Amino acid sequence: MEKAIKDILVNGALKVNGSLWVEGNGKRFFGPGPVELLELIQETGSINQAAKRMKMSYKKAWELINNLNNMAGVPLVVTSTGGDNGGGSAISEEARQLIAYHRDLRVRFSKFLEEETQRLK
Amino acid sequence: MEKAIKDILVNGALKVNGSLWVEGNGKRFFGPGPVELLELIQETGSINQAAKRMKMSYKKAWELINNLNNMAGVPLVVTSTGGDNGGGSAISEEARQLIAYHRDLRVRFSKFLEEETQRLK
DNA sequence: ATTCGTTATATCTTATGAGATATAACGATC
DNA sequence: GATCGTTATATCTCATAAGATATAACGAAT
Numbered sequence A, B: 001m002e003k004a005i006k007d008i009l010v011n012g013a014l015k016v017n018g019s020l021w022v023e024g025n026g027k028r029f030f031g032p033g034p035v036e037l038l039e040l041i042q043e044t045g046s047i048n049q050a051a052k053r054m055k056m057s058y059k060k061a062w063e064l065i066n067n068l069n070n071m072a073g074v075p076l077v078v079t080s081t082g083g084d085n086g087g088g089s090a091i092s093e094e095a096r097q098l099i100a101y102h103r104d105l106r107v108r109f110s111k112f113l114e115e116e117t118q119r120l121k
Numbered sequence C: 001a002t003t004c005g006t007t008a009t010a011t012c013t014t015a016t017g018a019g020a021t022a023t024a025a026c027g028a029t030c
Numbered sequence D: 001g002a003t004c005g006t007t008a009t010a011t012c013t014c015a016t017a018a019g020a021t022a023t024a025a026c027g028a029a030t
Helices: A032-044 A047-053 A058-071 A093-119 B032-044 B047-053 B058-071 B093-119
Strands: A014-024 A027-030 A077-081 A087-091 B014-024 B027-030 B077-081 B087-091
Touching: A014 A032, A014 A093, A014 B093, A027 A058, A032 A047, A032 A058, A032 A087, A032 A093, A047 A058, A058 A077, A093 B014, A093 B093, B014 B032, B014 B093, B027 B058, B032 B047, B032 B058, B032 B087, B032 B093, B047 B058, B058 B077, B087 B093
Parallel strands: none
Antiparallel strands: A014 A027, A014 B014, A077 A087, B014 B027, B077 B087
16 A cells, blocks of 8 residues: 555644635735735724734835735725824725635635645545 | 626736645645656756756755755655766655645646636636 | 824835855766 | 766855835814
8 A cells, every 4th residue: 555645754743735816917916915904904994003913014014005906906995194083094895805705715725725634644 | 796806806817826735744845846846856867957957056956855855754855976977866756656646736726726716707 | 283193105224035156075987 | 096977065145025214295173
């Protein structure tokens, strides 16, 4: 009988893992990072606070969002500067759809990874 | 009716993509890069030549192989220095098994990605 | 007009990784 | 023992990424 893959390695705890994203003509468009950020913007109403929650610099968060908005035909994050509370941000309906889609996608992917990990043994 | 995800984006050519690897207790162990390198070592009998084919520096190739051998309980690449042709390298039977496994894995993963890409539309 | 917290942007510094280069060790062949 | 092409390893430089810092613009509220 052929050896199982797991017997090739010293460390027993083997598993298949991976990551998934949506590409818009060849360029990575929407991965796991943005999802969390969008959710936090929805929750906090602010890019700044969302970034802090993720321990991400404002700069990085802003660049990420800027990319997203540029690649999408519809703005995913809509911002306003100034105003009573200095301004703020919200996510669009389309962003909510993307988040929901990605959540479902991740569920199916987890199942796939689980099955493949089983197959190792 | 709800908009399809693809209608959110300007660029029609949307697809789901991703990458997959095998983890040995939390650390990435075997991804798509090593597979190609191992195959080329098998083909050329030399780390040096394999690296050149991949346009990878010898250093990087060697580090990659060293990691692999360290994490695996069994050496995946066996090398010899000196000798009639200066030395050379070959891959072990276990490496061949890993390559075969990963090839099958990629086939199934492609199918998964294909299905998910369909679902976008 | 001053205050406020946010968005938006530029710039500078620093850390990390990648690549380039150099060199020793090796051992069969001649 | 000289030659050869390879493995093995150290070191140095450089490009790119990441982070830190600074600052302007904004507009409602007072």
